[in-house]
Every structure is written in structure tokens, then in C-alpha cells.
Amino acid sequence: MNKVRTGRSLVVPVILASAVFALATCLFLYLATLWVVRSDSDAGLAQAVDIELAALADVFATGGLDETAARISDRLALRGASGDDAHYLLADADGKRIAGDIHGWPMLSAENSQAGFLTINGDIRVYARATQLAPGVSVIAAREYGQRSALITHLNWVFAVAAILVLIASLLLAWRYAARLGRRVSALNDAFDAVQAGALDQPVPGRSDEDELGALSRHAEQLIGRLSHALKGQRAITDQVAHEIRTPLAHLDSRLLRIIAVNPDPDQVAALGAVRRDARGIADMLDSLLDIAASETRRGDRSGLERIDLSAVAQDVVDLYADSADEAGHRLSANLTPQVMIAGDAMQLTRMFSNLLDNAFKYAGPGAGISVSVEQGPRIVVADNGPGVAAPLRQTMFEPFRRAGPGPGHGLGLALVRAIAERHGLSIRYEDGQPGAMFILEGERS
Structure with missing residues (x-):
């Protein structure tokens, strides 16, 4: 019997979980930082625009329309190249521009002092607020947010690079610790495989470690010791x-x-x-x-087993039973694939074949045909064309003291066949040969 392995390792899920956690953490921090930056920037833009409007309202109250228009022109002339330039529009009741650089009145209500993010002059993104200075006179103050956009772009790059670095670091750390954990678990599995192979006195690795796996190793060693003693x-x-x-x-x-x-x-x-x-x-x-x-x-115990030719064992048993078959009037045949190798005990396997043939000789009836076949897999079939096994007996015939039919004996032959088969990693089942009985033994390729 080969080692039982699922083919999946706990290393990969741990690494993937660490990577997902690292990326999720970076994404959460990025979204939180982005929200703070945008909130603070929006509040700054709104405050700056409101200050502009308050100043223009003061100028209009003290100097009138012409002074307000002049002051807007002066401010436009003094604009720099900071990326957060101010824009204005002073308009009459019909929305006709009196002063400023905004070409048309946007969808903002001056009566309600409405504000919002919008596009002016075709492609300029601004935050703007409209207000009414007097009946028939309205003004819009707007400010670009180029610096905020540049800051957000810079923030995106910083978090992208940071996320990559954090991901690499988390993968390396997760791989290191998960690989160490995987090696310790594999060592435990190897120890249990050795126990399954019969090495009951082999120490369990990791029993001196002061953690959960160390405790598991100590408990496993104690259990194996008790099992060995029992x-x-x-x-x-x-x-x-x-x-x-x-x-x-x-x-x-x-x-x-x-x-x-x-x-x-x-x-x-x-x-x-x-x-x-x-x-x-x-x-x-x-x-x-x-x-x-x-x-x-000793089911699953590999100690004492040797690599033997199962076909040769079957041939020896068939040759041994040939004369008995002739005397009983049976037709005994064999179809044996050469060199079907298996790790086994030759004497036990010989007894397994002998019990199956004894069972066939006993229940198949005079003149029955009996066949033995061995194929790669391995797959063993012992069949006859007799009356077969009655349906009520099929569920229990492999149990001790149960017979496949009426006759002498203690009902241990098929129970011993099953025990020997399972000792060698083979499963056994009965099938109706229509007519006759078929006993099929199969296992993994050795």
C-alpha cells in the first residue's frame, strides 16, 4: 500500500490567504487615505471659493458693479500657474457676461447659492459656487483642483508600489513559516506512514517542540507506544x-x-x-x-512483505489443484498475465488462492468450469459456472463462521481470504457470473 497523500499542501492556502489579507489591508488603507484626502481637499476648495465670493460681495457692496468687474479682471490678471487657478463670471439677469473668464453660465442656481463640481470652458474641471449680489446681478467663483488631482495620482502610485512591496514581503514571510509548518506536518505524516508499515518503535519527530505540533507529536508517540504494547x-x-x-x-x-x-x-x-x-x-x-x-x-503493515510475482504464485496453486480438479470432474483453467508484481507474503497469497479454489470446488458442483485470472492492477478473478451464491448469503459470506452455501467446514475460508487480501492492500467483492460465482480482488499497482 502506497503512502496516502491528498496531493494538496497547506503551504499554498496559507500563502494565498496571507497575500489576500495583505492586499485587502492595503486596499482598505488606500480607500481610507483617499477618502480623507478628498474630504479635506473638498473642504479646502469650498472654503476658498466661499472666501472669494465673500470678498466679491464686499467689493460690490462698497464699490458697485464696475468696481466688482474691475476687481475680477485684476484677479484674473494675477493668476499663476499653480494648477489651482480661480475663475469668475459676473453676469446680468439674462446671464450675459459682464466680467470674468467663464464663457457661459453653468447649471448652478444663484438664488440658492448652489455649489458643485463641474466643467467650464469645455475641459476645465472646477469646484464652483454661484450667488446673487443684487437683483439682476449674479456671480460665480470657481477654483480648479489640479493640485488635488496630482496629489491623488501621486497617492495612487505610492500605494501601488507599497502594495507590491507588502505583497512580496507577506508572500516571503508566509512561504517561510508555512513551508516550515509543512515540513513539520510532513515529518509527522512520515512517522505515521512508518508506523503503518510496522515500525512501531520509531520515535515521532518534533516531540520536544513547545507548541501545538510538539504536543501533538508527544501524544502521537504515547499512543503509538500503547498500541505497540497492546x-x-x-x-x-x-x-x-x-x-x-x-x-x-x-x-x-x-x-x-x-x-x-x-x-x-x-x-x-x-x-x-x-x-x-x-x-x-x-x-x-x-x-x-x-x-x-x-x-x-497487520493490515497496512508492510514489514515482512517482499516483491513477488503474483502470477507465478497463482500458477503454482493452479498446478497443485490440477489433479484434484480432474478427479472431481472440474475443468480448471488459468489466464495469467506474466510478471504481475506485488509486495506480499507468498505463503499467505498461496493460501488465499487455495481457499478460493477450495470454495469453488466445494460449491460449483460436478463438471463445473473453474477459472483463475490475474491481470495488472493487480486484478484477480476466481470464477465458476456453478449455481453461484444465494442472494441472502452474499452480504455475510466474508464474515467468520458464515458459509457461501451448505456443506462441511467452519465458514472461515472466505473470511481468511478477505483478511489476507486486506493485509496486501486488496479489496474483495462478489459478483454474479450469470451463471456462477465471481470473486474479484483488486488493488493499487505496486
Whole structure:
């Protein structure tokens, strides 16, 4: 079984999140600064225009229309090139210009002292206010905001450069810390992969770090230690139980043989032979249960597995069963792709194929065709054209003490097949061969 990896790393999301946060922060600061600059500039423009109008109103009140027109002309003559030049329009009741440089009366109400941003003389952007000096006399004072535009342009460039620098800095910092975090998490994953492969005594990296990952490493090491202790204890107990049961069964078999050897009564010999078969059945059941427990316990454990030719193992089993198939009247065939390699235990895989063929021989019926195929993947199919497995039994036939059909045995054959398959990273399922049964085992390519 290969290492389980999702293909995604936490480094990239952390870096992207940092970049988005940095850009969002820069954008917020830019908009806030822009709003302040525009608000202050607009207030300054309005104050300057209002001062102009107040001054012109004073001149008109003291000097009349001609003095006001002269004063506007003087102010226009003294304009500089600051980019915030003032513009004026003194007009009569019909909007006809008396003085000033604004060519036409804009859409501003002098009666309401209306103000706003507008364009005069075709292309000049100004802030202007209109007011009525006297019945039939109105005036507009306007001021360009070129300096404000230049300031905003400069502000845009400054924030653009600052945003780029902040983005680069945040990406570098995020990459540094996210990469370090990623390496630590990868080290933990590698440690768990080693545990899955059977290295229960390997220390977990990072357990000395005084942070969350360090605490996680220490907890993981403690859990692995307890798991290792529990597995060793379980194996010791099962080995002891197996020894305690096998030994008296072996003694019983020996005594039965001695009794049979000296007993002339055929009926008693037959009865003692049945007892021997039952004893051997108990021993076989014990072996199967221990094999199932060992295989399930070592599921995903890569220790002890070697790279072997699955096709060669299947061929050996088919050759071994060829004579038995002829005696039972079965037609046994094999379709084996050469050199299908897998990391496995040859003895366990041999037993897996043997159990599948035993199951087919037992339930397919006389004269049935039985086939074994092995393909790259790997993919294993053991099929027959017998009656198949009844629908009610299909959901439970891979469980211990459940049979695929009526007959002798303890119902452990298919349970052991599944345990061995899962030990080697294979999944097993049943399909209706229409007619017959198909047992399909599949796994990842090794």
C-alpha cells in the first residue's frame, strides 16, 4: 500500500490567504487615505471659493458693479500657474457676461447659492459656487483642483508600489513559516506512514517542540507506544493460547493412533477415526482464526512483505489443484498475465488462492468450469459456472463462521481470504457470473 497523500499542501492556502489579507489591508488603507484626502481637499476648495465670493460681495457692496468687474479682471490678471487657478463670471439677469473668464453660465442656481463640481470652458474641471449680489446681478467663483488631482495620482502610485512591496514581503514571510509548518506536518505524516508499515518503535519527530505540533507529536508517540504494547501483548496471548490448544490436540491424536493400532473392532476404529477428524478440524479452525486475527492486525503493515510475482504464485496453486480438479470432474483453467508484481507474503497469497479454489470446488458442483485470472492492477478473478451464491448469503459470506452455501467446514475460508487480501492492500467483492460465482480482488499497482 502506497503512502496516502491528498496531493494538496497547506503551504499554498496559507500563502494565498496571507497575500489576500495583505492586499485587502492595503486596499482598505488606500480607500481610507483617499477618502480623507478628498474630504479635506473638498473642504479646502469650498472654503476658498466661499472666501472669494465673500470678498466679491464686499467689493460690490462698497464699490458697485464696475468696481466688482474691475476687481475680477485684476484677479484674473494675477493668476499663476499653480494648477489651482480661480475663475469668475459676473453676469446680468439674462446671464450675459459682464466680467470674468467663464464663457457661459453653468447649471448652478444663484438664488440658492448652489455649489458643485463641474466643467467650464469645455475641459476645465472646477469646484464652483454661484450667488446673487443684487437683483439682476449674479456671480460665480470657481477654483480648479489640479493640485488635488496630482496629489491623488501621486497617492495612487505610492500605494501601488507599497502594495507590491507588502505583497512580496507577506508572500516571503508566509512561504517561510508555512513551508516550515509543512515540513513539520510532513515529518509527522512520515512517522505515521512508518508506523503503518510496522515500525512501531520509531520515535515521532518534533516531540520536544513547545507548541501545538510538539504536543501533538508527544501524544502521537504515547499512543503509538500503547498500541505497540497492546499488539505485542495480543500476539503473546494468541501464541500462548494456540500452543496450549495445539499441544493437547497433538497428544490426543497420538493416543488415538495408538488405540486404533491395537483395537481389532472395526466399528470402534471408525468411531475413533471420526474423533481424529474432528480434532484435526478443531486444529484447522484454530489455525484459520489465528491467521485471520494476524492478517487483520497487520493490515497496512508492510514489514515482512517482499516483491513477488503474483502470477507465478497463482500458477503454482493452479498446478497443485490440477489433479484434484480432474478427479472431481472440474475443468480448471488459468489466464495469467506474466510478471504481475506485488509486495506480499507468498505463503499467505498461496493460501488465499487455495481457499478460493477450495470454495469453488466445494460449491460449483460436478463438471463445473473453474477459472483463475490475474491481470495488472493487480486484478484477480476466481470464477465458476456453478449455481453461484444465494442472494441472502452474499452480504455475510466474508464474515467468520458464515458459509457461501451448505456443506462441511467452519465458514472461515472466505473470511481468511478477505483478511489476507486486506493485509496486501486488496479489496474483495462478489459478483454474479450469470451463471456462477465471481470473486474479484483488486488493488493499487505496486
